[in-house]
Amino acid sequence: MRQVSAFSGSEGQLDLFxxxxxxxxxxxxxxxxxxxxxxxxxxxxxRPIDFRMGEVSILVEATAEHGMATIWDADVLIWVASxxxxxxxxxxxxxxxxxxxxxxxxxxxxxxxGKASYERLKAGLDRLQSTTVATSIRQxxxxxxxxxxxxxxxxxxxxxSGRALGIEMIVPDWFYEGVLDAALVLTIDRAYxxxxxxxxxxxxRIVRKHGGKQKGGWSFDVTHxxxxxxxxxxxxRFTFELRxxxxxxxxxxxxxxxxHALGRERLSFVCIPEDSLDAAMRRLGYSGVDKS
Numbered sequence: 041m042r043q044v045s046a047f048s049g050s051e052g053q054l055d056l057f058x059x060x061x062x063x064x065x066x067x068x069x070x071x072x073x074x075x076x077x078x079x080x081x082x083x084x085x086x087r088p089i090d091f092r093m094g095e096v097s098i099l100v101e102a103t104a105e106h107g108m109a110t111i112w113d114a115d116v117l118i119w120v121a122s123x124x125x126x127x128x129x130x131x132x133x134x135x136x137x138x139x140x141x142x143x144x145x146x147x148x149x150x151x152x153x154g155k156a157s158y159e160r161l162k163a164g165l166d167r168l169q170s171t172t173v174a175t176s177i178r179q180x181x182x183x184x185x186x187x188x189x190x191x192x193x194x195x196x197x198x199x200x201s202g203r204a205l206g207i208e209m210i211v212p213d214w215f216y217e218g219v220l221d222a223a224l225v226l227t228i229d230r231a232y233x234x235x236x237x238x239x240x241x242x243x244x245r246i247v248r249k250h251g252g253k254q255k256g257g258w259s260f261d262v263t264h265x266x267x268x269x270x271x272x273x274x275x276x277r278f279t280f281e282l283r284x285x286x287x288x289x290x291x292x293x294x295x296x297x298x299x300h301a302l303g304r305e306r307l308s309f310v311c312i313p314e315d316s317l318d319a320a321m322r323r324l325g326y327s328g329v330d331k332s
Contacts, residue, residue: 054210057127057135059144064126066148068118068228069218071177073245076100076270079108080238089270097185099174100270102167109171109190111241113164115149115233117190120211121219122148128220136192136216141206150233158204165194165209178218188212231292239281242269244291247309251294257310259299265307282307 072078075098079085084107089100102108124134142161146153151161168190179186194209218224228248235241246268251258266278273281286296286307299306 054137055133055135056208057124057133057138059123059138059140060127060130060132061144064122066118066228066230066232067122067125067219067225068245068248069121069215070224070226070249071218072114072117073226073249074268075175075177076268077109077173078111078114078242078270080111080242080269080271082110082112082238084108085110085272087272091267091270093267095176097174097176099185101172103170106163106167106170109164109167111238113167113190115151116145116161116164116168117211117215118228119145119148120209120215121225124216124219125222125225134220136213137208137210139206139208142204145207150230162196165191165207169194173214175214178214186214188214190215229292235290237281237285237290239269239271239278240285240290243282243285243296244294247291247294247296251309251311257308259306259308262298262305262307279305 076089076091086102091098127134142158143153146157151157172189174185174187192210197205199205232244266275286298294309296309
């Protein structure tokens, strides 16, 4: 039976896409992995991200009430991308209007499933809706800007006692079209959700995007990385935090190193070879194979 949107207004009627459930691989949109779209801090950020590099421009603005959407809030968008790609690959119709239960999203992103976690999820959805983005990425002309919020609308479905039955949300065209393009989506390690720091989360995404599975790895000038992060911290603090991440080596599947050349620091990273079965299980959120 065809289900349509119960939302009213300019969106019109959209077919309702219901998540398939079950264990699926985590997918991330490459544009979100590459560029500074989210706050990396857990404290409220209101100061805009105003980023320009070549023909790419990004302006991210937040409200004083909710603050800017954070890189932890972006887990919801990873869940959405994963569900849409999985359905597309299985020949199921998809839509910008998505229905899910809080338990599905929280479990997929390795969060607790109690009341406090649900309240944090709702606060994150509010930030995703209230944060506005204007970008030249994927526009016909670099001076043209596409404006949107990460979630156009969202609402809870409640039973007669006020208990949450589920969530419905509408994602914007810009995000949805990018996710449907197979060339613009990458599979990520589900261990990503266990990373606790905002900078290490952002670093994993950019390393996964640029380093991929290349044997020779990749490297970035630290000053360039600082600019691309959109972080509010000064370069000195950013570099200090990078050094701590290199010391701890928390990024799943990659080894990091800081190199000095011509008076500048570069962060290099290489892919760590992994057993194919072990890698497949990790992408689905299972522990690796015990070879002892």
